[in-house]
Amino acid sequence: MAEKVTPRDVDYSRWYTDIVLQGKLADYSPVKGAMVIRPNGYAIWEMIQSNLDRMFKETGHVNAYFPLLIPESFMQKEAEHVEGFSPECAVVTIGGGQELEEKLYIRPTSETIIWAMYKKWIMSYRDLPLLINQWANVMRWEMRTRLFLRTSEFLWQEGHTAHATYDEAEEETLKILNVYKKFAEDYLAIPVIPGKKSEAEKFAGALHTYCIEAMMQDKKALQAGTSHNLGQNFAKAFDVQFQDKDGKLSYVYATSWGVSTRLIGALIMAHSDDRGLVLPPKMAQRPVVIVPIYRSDDEKKAVLDFAEGVYRELKEKYNVIFDDRPQYKPGYKFSEWELQGIPVRIEIGPKDVEKNNVVLVRRDTMEKQFITRVGILDKVTNELTAMQGEMLERARKFRDKNTLEIDEYNTFKTVIDSEGGFLKSHWCGDAGCEAKVQEETKATIRCIPFNEADETGKCIVCGKESTKRVIFAKAY
RNA sequence: CGGGGCGUAGCGCAGUCCGGUUAGCGCACCUGCCUUGGGAGCAGGGGGUCGGAGGUUCAAAUCCUCUCGCCCCGACCA
Numbered sequence A: 001m002a003e004k005v006t007p008r009d010v011d012y013s014r015w016y017t018d019i020v021l022q023g024k025l026a027d028y029s030p031v032k033g034a035m036v037i038r039p040n041g042y043a044i045w046e047m048i049q050s051n052l053d054r055m056f057k058e059t060g061h062v063n064a065y066f067p068l069l070i071p072e073s074f075m076q077k078e079a080e081h082v083e084g085f086s087p088e089c090a091v092v093t094i095g096g097g098q099e100l101e102e103k104l105y106i107r108p109t110s111e112t113i114i115w116a117m118y119k120k121w122i123m124s125y126r127d128l129p130l131l132i133n134q135w136a137n138v139m140r141w142e143m144r145t146r147l148f149l150r151t152s153e154f155l156w157q158e159g160h161t162a163h164a165t166y167d168e169a170e171e172e173t174l175k176i177l178n179v180y181k182k183f184a185e186d187y188l189a190i191p192v193i194p195g196k197k198s199e200a201e202k203f204a205g206a207l208h209t210y211c212i213e214a215m216m217q218d219k220k221a222l223q224a225g226t227s228h229n230l231g232q233n234f235a236k237a238f239d240v241q242f243q244d245k246d247g248k249l250s251y252v253y254a255t256s257w258g259v260s261t262r263l264i265g266a267l268i269m270a271h272s273d274d275r276g277l278v279l280p281p282k283m284a285q286r287p288v289v290i291v292p293i294y295r296s297d298d299e300k301k302a303v304l305d306f307a308e309g310v311y312r313e314l315k316e317k318y319n320v321i322f323d324d325r326p327q328y329k330p331g332y333k334f335s336e337w338e339l340q341g342i343p344v345r346i347e348i349g350p351k352d353v354e355k356n357n358v359v360l361v362r363r364d365t366m367e368k369q370f371i372t373r374v375g376i377l378d379k380v381t382n383e384l385t386a387m388q389g390e391m392l393e394r395a396r397k398f399r400d401k402n403t404l405e406i407d408e409y410n411t412f413k414t415v416i417d418s419e420g421g422f423l424k425s426h427w428c429g430d431a432g433c434e435a436k437v438q439e440e441t442k443a444t445i446r447c448i449p450f451n452e453a454d455e456t457g458k459c460i461v462c463g464k465e466s467t468k469r470v471i472f473a474k475a476y
Numbered sequence B: 001c002g003g004g005g006c007g008u009a010g011c012g013c014a015g016u017c018c019g020g021u022u023a024g025c026g027c028a029c030c031u032g033c034c035u036u037g038g039g040a041g042c043a044g045g046g047g048g049u050c051g052g053a054g055g056u057u058c059a060a061a062u063c064c065u066c067u068c069g070c071c072c073c074g075a076c077c078a
Helices: A012-022 A039-058 A079-088 A111-121 A166-186 A233-237 A262-271 A297-315 A330-339 A350-355 A376-401 A409-417 A431-441
Strands: A026-028 A035-037 A069-071 A091-095 A098-106 A130-139 A153-163 A193-196 A208-215 A221-231 A241-243 A249-251 A253-260 A288-292 A320-322 A344-348 A357-362 A368-372 A403-405 A422-426 A444-449 A469-473
Touching (some): A012 A026, A039 A130, A079 A233, A111 A130, A111 A233, A111 A253, A166 A193, A166 A208, A166 A221, A193 A469, A208 A262, A208 A376, A208 A444, A208 A469, A221 A262, A233 A253, A253 A262, A262 A376, A297 A320, A297 A344, A297 A350, A297 A376, A330 A344, A344 A350, A344 A376, A357 A376, A368 A376, A376 A403, A409 A422, A409 A469, A431 A444
Parallel strands (some): A288 A320, A288 A344, A403 A422
Antiparallel strands (some): A069 A098, A130 A153, A153 A253, A208 A221, A221 A253, A344 A357, A357 A368
């Protein structure tokens, strides 16, 4: 058997690339740093989109679309923002064969152009809150790219909201973070730690940034979503004021938040194995595949008739693949669908027809079950539900097992260098200590977790007093 | 910017040193037979501006000059 996937313990990053390419999720494009998302990968993105979009609508948000190109002067209006993004921007200087009077930035994010519009739309407190989301592509020039995890162009959603008060903006920021957490856990089956970013890690132009952090199978951290409280920074930069009930003018409070196609990378690295992709059932557009098995023509007819009946029954509820391609043998088909992560496989051969059985194989456990034909729809539903839940639990156990409390800097260095994982350690809050850790260990503060009890301790670097542990890890 | 490597079928490569018929192999693809409970086998077949341009020669994938692109290491940057 020709191995198509490099095992994880041989070369983790080749394993990841193999999963993406062999699972036909994406492919390298002729443009350096840009990838093509293939139908299998785009199907995952569509599942992310449809579920998150519903959740956004349920929390009162609406969709809109803003231009891809942003005038240079807009980009430069918010000082921190321009400093943070300018180096990674692509800029259009020629249009219609002529040098442009003002350069146009290809959006790395849309705060500036959106706030230029909000200035036109927001006059009174009655116009607030304004809760807009957009699904779009953005571009950030990258030197070293990796499929889904870091490409120059990527797809995302960006929410941009405007509020009358700081508290309302803060509430919105946290509400969305919670939507992200729920989505990651309930749909992607990835447990995440919600928390706050340090000053060094926060979004350029934000007051503060919240995030959800997930652990991948190589124990590195991956940021799975961010939500920013922008305060009045953009309102001031774009002069967006509203008149309150008492006729008084004040600047609007803003938030922005986003998740991207990077989540697909997270999904892959959280669950997949050496056979290929493993998709949580709720993320699979096609959760079931039926593979018929036969030898003689007589067997073929009986098996296909039987399988056809199973197919019709399951099709009522699921988008089922009926793989009756004659040119491939069953073993080949098994491997192919395993590579592509189809959650449940149903094998039907002559013996099954005879006994009125089918063989059901779950992708996550690879466990084979011989089940009766009667009530197959319920059985499949049960397995898919169980699989969804068990995948989350498995990932949670893995993360917890690889999360350690470390109180001594030398131990910290040793552990981060050998086992890795999430290290919960005390930090005084000083940026210098944070920078020192990064310089010496390559680990960064992933977040200051919400659900961490207060506890007095000493900063792992300088020994000064600290009230809380933070999460350190090497990150993607 | 410096050093090294590589461009030959969709993919992976051999052939280049030492020029010589219709440029070859594996995988993939097409046709047929045979097979089908973990990536079968046999036979036949399609597919090439040998990265590009120029030169040397009776003759160039092969030698020479120029050029384009990609990868790795270093430098720069952070």
